[in-house]
Amino acid sequence: MTGHRLFWPAAALVALLLGNLVVSPRFFAIEIRDGHLYGNLIDILRNGSPLILIAVGMTLVVATRGIDLSVGAVVAVSGAVACVQLGSATVLVAVAMALGLCLVLGAWNGWLVAGLKIQPIVATLILMVAGRGLAQLITGGQIVTVSSGPFLAIAGGYLLTLPLSFLIAMAVYALTSLVVRRSALGLLLESVGGNPEASRLSGLRSGRLVWLCYVFSGLCAGIAGLIISSNVTGADGNNAGLWMELDAILAVVIGGTQLTGGRFSLGGTVIGALLIQTLTTTVYALGIPSQETLLFKAIVVTAVCLAQSPAFRAKLVKRRRRNESTTAPTEPAKVEVSP
Amino acid sequence: MRQSREILRMTGIRKRFPGVTALDGVDFRMFPGEVHALMGENGAGKSTLIKVLTGVEGVDAGSVELAGATVAFGGPDQAQRAGISTVYQEVNLCPNLSVAENIFIGREPRRLGRIQWSWMRQRAAELLARLDLRLDVSAELGTQSIAVQQMVAIARALDVSARVLVLDEPTSSLDAKEVEQLMAVLRALRADGMAILFVSHFIDQVFAIADRMTVLRNGKLVGEYVTAEITPVRLVTKMIGKELAALDELEVSERSRADADRPVLVAADGLTRSSGIEPFSMTIRRGEVVGLAGLLGSGRTELARLLFGADHADGGTLDVDGQRVHLRSPRAAMRQHIGFCSENRKTEGLIAELTIRENIALAVQAGRGWTRPVSRRRQVELATRYIEALDIRPADPEAVVGTLSGGNQQKVLLARWLATEPRLLILDEPTRGIDIGAKAEIQRLVATLAEDGMAVLFISAELEEVLRLSHHVAVLRDRRVVAQLANDGLTLEEIMSTIADGGRP
Numbered sequence: 001m002t003g004h005r006l007f008w009p010a011a012a013l014v015a016l017l018l019g020n021l022v023v024s025p026r027f028f029a030i031e032i033r034d035g036h037l038y039g040n041l042i043d044i045l046r047n048g049s050p051l052i053l054i055a056v057g058m059t060l061v062v063a064t065r066g067i068d069l070s071v072g073a074v075v076a077v078s079g080a081v082a083c084v085q086l087g088s089a090t091v092l093v094a095v096a097m098a099l100g101l102c103l104v105l106g107a108w109n110g111w112l113v114a115g116l117k118i119q120p121i122v123a124t125l126i127l128m129v130a131g132r133g134l135a136q137l138i139t140g141g142q143i144v145t146v147s148s149g150p151f152l153a154i155a156g157g158y159l160l161t162l163p164l165s166f167l168i169a170m171a172v173y174a175l176t177s178l179v180v181r182r183s184a185l186g187l188l189l190e191s192v193g194g195n196p197e198a199s200r201l202s203g204l205r206s207g208r209l210v211w212l213c214y215v216f217s218g219l220c221a222g223i224a225g226l227i228i229s230s231n232v233t234g235a236d237g238n239n240a241g242l243w244m245e246l247d248a249i250l251a252v253v254i255g256g257t258q259l260t261g262g263r264f265s266l267g268g269t270v271i272g273a274l275l276i277q278t279l280t281t282t283v284y285a286l287g288i289p290s291q292e293t294l295l296f297k298a299i300v301v302t303a304v305c306l307a308q309s310p311a312f313r314a315k316l317v318k319r320r321r322r323n324e325s326t327t328a329p330t331e332p333a334k335v336e337v338s339p
Numbered sequence: 340m341r342q343s344r345e346i347l348r349m350t351g352i353r354k355r356f357p358g359v360t361a362l363d364g365v366d367f368r369m370f371p372g373e374v375h376a377l378m379g380e381n382g383a384g385k386s387t388l389i390k391v392l393t394g395v396e397g398v399d400a401g402s403v404e405l406a407g408a409t410v411a412f413g414g415p416d417q418a419q420r421a422g423i424s425t426v427y428q429e430v431n432l433c434p435n436l437s438v439a440e441n442i443f444i445g446r447e448p449r450r451l452g453r454i455q456w457s458w459m460r461q462r463a464a465e466l467l468a469r470l471d472l473r474l475d476v477s478a479e480l481g482t483q484s485i486a487v488q489q490m491v492a493i494a495r496a497l498d499v500s501a502r503v504l505v506l507d508e509p510t511s512s513l514d515a516k517e518v519e520q521l522m523a524v525l526r527a528l529r530a531d532g533m534a535i536l537f538v539s540h541f542i543d544q545v546f547a548i549a550d551r552m553t554v555l556r557n558g559k560l561v562g563e564y565v566t567a568e569i570t571p572v573r574l575v576t577k578m579i580g581k582e583l584a585a586l587d588e589l590e591v592s593e594r595s596r597a598d599a600d601r602p603v604l605v606a607a608d609g610l611t612r613s614s615g616i617e618p619f620s621m622t623i624r625r626g627e628v629v630g631l632a633g634l635l636g637s638g639r640t641e642l643a644r645l646l647f648g649a650d651h652a653d654g655g656t657l658d659v660d661g662q663r664v665h666l667r668s669p670r671a672a673m674r675q676h677i678g679f680c681s682e683n684r685k686t687e688g689l690i691a692e693l694t695i696r697e698n699i700a701l702a703v704q705a706g707r708g709w710t711r712p713v714s715r716r717r718q719v720e721l722a723t724r725y726i727e728a729l730d731i732r733p734a735d736p737e738a739v740v741g742t743l744s745g746g747n748q749q750k751v752l753l754a755r756w757l758a759t760e761p762r763l764l765i766l767d768e769p770t771r772g773i774d775i776g777a778k779a780e781i782q783r784l785v786a787t788l789a790e791d792g793m794a795v796l797f798i799s800a801e802l803e804e805v806l807r808l809s810h811h812v813a814v815l816r817d818r819r820v821v822a823q824l825a826n827d828g829l830t831l832e833e834i835m836s837t838i839a840d841g842g843r844p
Contacts, residue, residue: 184704184712187697194690201649201687202755203673203705262692 005256009271012254012304016278017041024285036158040281045162046155048277049169050075050224052270054244055251056173057220059269060180060213062252063193064206065261066113066120068214070105071221071248073131075241078102078225080138083146083235091150099222105131106218110211124214128245135237145234155231165227172220177266186264189213193261247276254304275304344407346371346534347392347423347503352401354387361387363558364401369503369534374525376537376549376566380578380634380800384558385538389505392536393425394418406502424496425505432492434481439463441480442495466494470524486517493524504528505536508636510544522548540636541817542571542839554578571839572832575634579802579835601625604794605646605677605763609655615641618655619820621813623763623794628785630809630826631798632834638818639798640682643765646796647679648672660762673706675763678756682768682798684745688752691741695731696722698740699754706759725754730780746777753781757788764788765796770804782808802834816841 020027020040030039054071061068078098085094105127112123146152157164180186191199192206199206221241229235253259254275255268279300283293306312347369354362362384369375379385390396392403394412403410405421412418415425432441439460440447447454448462463476472490480488489509496504506525510518525535525548539545545552546566554561554577561577601624611618616638623629631639644650646657648666657664659675666672669679681687689698700718707713713721722736729750731743740751749769756764766785770778785808789795799805805812806829814822814837822837 182712184707184709187693187701187704187712188709190693191690191697191701194692195686197687198681198690199701199705201647201669201679201681202702203668203670204701205670205705209709262690 057217063264070127072241074221075225076135079229102222106215110214376552379555422502424501439476630805633815678761696736746773
């Protein structure tokens with residue numbers, strides 16, 4: 001069972017949740033208030049939804065051997081457009097304009113990568129920097145607040161007792177999985193990421209596929225941007241989605257999709273995103289001082305990555321065997337330093 | 340030359356890699372002031388011998404003596420310090436640095452920790468002048484021609500007071516004039532007493548420059564010959580060997596008669612790509628197997644890639660089924676129902692991490708685009724059919740291709756193209772590196788496919804194979820089609836002599 005691709009990320013998620021349960025027995029408690037579910041677990045789902053969305057888009061990009069650093073900035077742009085437009089337009093128009101611009105930004109990334117053959121990390125770095133400027137430009141450098149009820153429902157609303165934002169994220173995930181696995185898109189993406197030259201010689205139009213992935217990643221970041229700005233009831237060009245691209249890449253990698261492209265797992269990505277969100281929640285639940293949050297996160301992520309690494313596991317097994325066969329029973333326990 | 344003492348003597352060199360014996364008791368020697376050619380087909384052990392000589396690989400048995408003293412190099416740097424310098428096939432210099440920097444990289448002349456730039460530039464100019472090359476040594480290397488870069492690599496090798504200079508395929512990316520320039524440099528160095536080891540697939544060049552040659556085959560020494568005493572035909576015979584007849588149990592009669600009445604499927608007229616292949620004209624008829632014979636680097640693959648649109652032609656015309664076509668991409672070739680199995684299974688053929696089923700379905704799926712998927716059931720059907728037909732093992736459509744043996748991987752690649760039902764199938768070295776059983780199966784398959792009306796372009800370094808399967812044989816040499824021979828009673832000797840003398844009567 002440990003051979004399954006999702007075993008280690010899922011095990012890490014479960015372990016982290018159980019750890020929380022030990023520290024605070026009420027961690028798993030879920031109660032119903034006003035017909036909505038409340039509790040730590042629900043919070044994880046609700047707050048994790050933007051990351052799930054971004055990471056799902058990122059997964060497809062990574063599958064093609066690419067990377068999209070601009071998603072955090074696109075989050076800011078999306079929120080900025082929506083909040084500014086809400087001043088004069090209906091919610092539907094504002095949302096449509098925000099997502100439309102995000103599609104254009106994704107298309108721009110895709111054109112740089114697939115059309116001009118610029119290295120993805122460089123191509124998307126452009127928008128990572130420029131996108132924040134664009135968001136500032138749209139908001140006029142101010143934090144624009146909104147009070148439109150329907151817009152705030154995106155993050156704060158509930159449907160069938162579950163947070164609306166989580167349902168949106170799941171809908172995008174389910175739809176993406178369906179399209180990718182029911183059409184030939186999944187196979188062709190894995191083929192392009194696995195061996196670009198062999199794919200070209202098999203008649204694939206890899207350029208188009210790659211372009212499409214960046215467009216989709218832009219759209220996902222756009223939806224995440226709406227949720228985030230709805231959650232904080234405003235657009236903050238500077239801080240909305242800051243460093244989220246790194247969390248998203250981490251979620252993809254924890255989910256078992258390699259940065260070298262090829263085989264990808266959307267389910268793994270969702271687990272990875274939930275793991276990261278659980279970490280954040282854990283940090284608050286444990287009362288770890290905010291200055292040490294990043295360090296704590298890093299330690300857990302390192303542990304997950306090591307558990308996933310076949311080379312590390314092999315080393316561990318070898319070491320244990322050697323110790324079993326060589327250590328004399330009288331020898332005192334010694335502190336092991338990893339090689 | 341005879342009387343002088345050997346500068347280098349390698350005795351009984353054995354080198355095993357997991358699964359293969361790369362060198363099996365090879366003796367090799369070199370004298371000062373000679374150009375010595377190391378000859379052999381692909382996989383004969385030339386590269387391994389060079390790696391042992393230059394300290395990249397250790398030996399399992401045997402000894403290396405340099406100027407009478409036994410040496411054992413722990414790495415390339417030690418070999419270089421002892422006076423053995425190497426210029427590799429791909430120029431491994433830094434194109435973004437200047438010419439002078441490239442010559443002195445890693446051993447820049449310093450005083451008090453500061454690099455002495457002016458002395459370095461002056462010395463670089465002197466070294467290049469020795470190669471009869473005058474150029475601005477502070478220019479960026481990348482702006483120079485490949486030939487000049489090659490010279491710079493040689494200049495770099497010379498500066499470390501080399502006694503033995505190893506040149507691995509130095510001419511493979513040079514044009515005729517540049518080759519002449521390089522040859523002149525080699526003659527000058529030879530006159531200075533340098534021992535030069537020259538590896539090349541170009542028979543002409545070897546005969547033009549080498550004093551002696553050593554031939555390897557399958558990791559064994561075939562012999563050492565003085566150039567003046569051997570003919571190109573005999574050399575090619577020595578390189579290719581005669582014991583390839585092991586496959587002859589395959590019935591020769593399987594090949595149907597060539598038939599001029601069959602409709603022409605593909606007609607190339609003056610098709611060419613500079614730096615790839617000289618203009619060639621060729622017709623391939625339905626149900627016909629056309630073989631390409633020639634040594635490695637003779638342009639076989641380049642020709643095939645033009646017919647598949649993997650490279651753009653920059654001259655000439657191509658007609659498929661009477662229609663003028665411009666193959667701008669493999670996709671365009673696939674629309675004409677042309678398939679191409681690359682000789683590089685791993686880098687240009689299979690997607691190692693995908694399954695047999697996915698790999699087989701890939702080309703069919705690519706032709707349909709992503710919105711019209713081949714259903715899972717149909718994919719399994721396709722995979723199962725070809726697993727059965729080609730006896731692919733393991734017979735599991737969900738087995739990951741990267742874990743298969745070479746022969747089975749080749750069959751998967753073949754299946755991918757057979758599934759597209761091509762009219763012309765181009766097979767580049769389909770039997771290389773696979774065991775003899777799989778080899779015979781693939782040959783039989785090619786014969787059957789042609790019988791059923793498919794046109795096949797068959798490329799192989801094994802001439803017996805080409806001869807057995809082909810209705811026509813096109814002979815290539817030095818990136819040129821030098822002869823097209825109808826195969827009725829064609830013999831191995833005729834093909835070999837055509838390769839050796841370039842089609843001249």
